[in-house]
Amino acid sequence: MEEIIQREVNVWDTYVTKKDGNTMHFDIIAPVEVSDAEIIYNYGKAYMKMKGQEGASLSSKQCKLCHIETLKPEWLEEIVQKGYFIIEMEGCN
Template sequence: MKVAVWDTYVTKKDGSIMHFDILAPNEISDLETIYDFGKKYLKSKNEEDSTLTSKECNFCHIEKATEEIVTSIEQKGYFIIEMEGC
């Protein structure tokens, strides 16, 4: 499975930056769907009030998904790679 990687930087409640990648099936082109995945993740981190738009989240590249990523996408539609401040 090929996935699109969306590079995301969000300002947290405390003013620090949270950097994570949203991985979703390459076929998903609707930006609102991608942002919704990110908002679900932010809610799980108690950061649901953080802004997530094209300013914070941009397409980065396409890559081949690992088994772990495929499993997550099959279960919830997306996968998150936590980078910094998560």
């Protein structure tokens, strides 16, 4: 786990239209080694399902690689467990 602490992560900026028509904005945080966009989209879809928003479209139109950032300790446990971390920005509740 020590080697993960030193890593950088990709931040994928994501905007999805919810079932009620409002926008859900969240960031998907994943290790830089995960470069396959389909994997990232699947992370986003898993999160959306957890929030009761399954079925919404998630593709390059809604989810884009934004920047690279240093991994924050509070993200580590979920990234080790699930492969990703979600930062809820707007309309996620």
